[in-house]
Amino acid sequence: MGIAKPNNPIFPNLDSTKPLKSGRICLSKFLDVGSISVHCVGITLPRDSRAFKGAVTMKRLLYLLTIVLTLTLFSYKGYTQPFVTDGLVSYWTFDRHNIDGNTVKDVWGENDAKRVGARKVQGRVNGALEFDGANDYVNLTNLGDFGSQLSTSTFEAWVKTSYKKNWTTLFKVRDADCATGWGIDLNGWAEFPRHVPLKPANLADFFVRIGPDFDEEINFTKDVIRLYLTNKIGPACRHLTSGRRFPISDGQWHHIVYIIGAPYVDEDGQEWRETAIFIDGQRKPLSRHRGSPITFIPFTEPVYLGAGNNRGEAEAFFNGIIDEVRIYNRPLTQDEVTQNFEIGLSIEATEKLPVVWGTLKTTLK
Incomplete structure (x- = not known):
């Protein structure tokens, strides 16, 4: 994946002076935060945003790391997790x-x-x-x-x-x-009819009168x-x-x-x-x-x-x-x-994540 360069202490095996081969990036066992191992980020991202397109540069790798860290912290704090997709x-x-x-x-x-x-x-x-x-x-x-x-x-x-x-x-x-x-x-259900004295309709929230003298009432539950x-x-x-x-x-x-x-x-x-x-x-x-x-x-x-x-x-x-x-x-x-x-229930973090993700995607352009 390139030649080690002394000016690249973060990724010593990457040549930061040249774009790498185009393709997809997958982080496997990349970092561990407590009990959370980040292989797949803690939320489901849009299908077309799970991989970089075009040349892979040091700048993009650093932004990828930023994204993973940001989303991991949300997950680690209990703010968000994937919804169930099986079935x-x-x-x-x-x-x-x-x-x-x-x-x-x-x-x-x-x-x-x-x-x-x-x-x-x-x-x-x-x-x-x-x-x-x-x-x-x-x-x-x-x-x-x-x-x-x-x-x-x-x-x-x-x-x-x-x-x-x-x-x-x-x-x-x-x-x-x-x-x-x-x-x-x-x-959606109604109670059984019951015999009641005739009374003004405004004494109940809503009901139906039945019977020949309209003296039976069905109260909706x-x-x-x-x-x-x-x-x-x-x-x-x-x-x-x-x-x-x-x-x-x-x-x-x-x-x-x-x-x-x-x-x-x-x-x-x-x-x-x-x-x-x-x-x-x-x-x-x-x-x-x-x-x-x-x-x-x-x-x-x-x-x-x-x-x-x-x-x-x-x-x-x-x-x-x-x-x-x-x-x-x-x-x-x-x-x-x-x-x-x-x-x-994690509404606050759920609202913030698209903003974080959108900002990072804009910066990567």
Whole structure:
């Protein structure tokens, strides 16, 4: 790689007077900071920025070292770490540079989405999309063959909303003829009807009057998250819907992860498949079943984010902000959910890193 020169004490085996052969640079066991060995830097950089292009000079090598040290310090202080990529199918960041007009880039897969009205705002991690609760949504496409993999899958997003006045949908698709359905509703369940004296409507936040004398009332339950899952068995439609009360409509950011088909072994050694939801890293099991994973088929309709796609019709529009949406073709583990959750908590460092990286790239030009 060159001839040792006395004027090059930092890299004694490099000739700093001449450019080296063009190509890629890989740092292997380059430095060690405590328990962190830097082979791959602590974050995932853009695909086209992992290597230098053109002649490799001493100046560029020094800047490369600066980049590695900077990012290592962020990692060492616990600010950032790679998000989980094993099984990752699609990832929509909603950052401004990943939105071109109404096209929202899938930065990991091939499912670029279409934005319908949702506006760009500051999110949990850089940019996000805000939905008005009236007619905004994002068409995530039918996600290729992902629908057939629902039996072992994960949906993940950061969500911020304070809306409680009616049921809304975080995301959903419902295919024709009950072929396949998948989604999350907020405030989506109702209590059983109860007989009540007729009273002014303003005494309840919202309810429905039923009965011949309108003296029975259905009160919609607030703060309920309903996980929606359907498939078809012969001529019948099977609903695997479950839900619990989670007070997330408080105007704060919350990390929501919906997993299907996670393996679970009970105290008797019996094997189960579990459906669960994680709220801010806390696991909430909802249902379990025995036997093989349930069979699904690919979606025939596109999945909507910020609304439900009910056989081609948008409904139950979400009111709030959504950020960092990922889907996986396997259920994430508790440790993996925690890992992704903690990345979202590292917002200060996450915002600073693009600035550091951008400055260094500009200097290298």
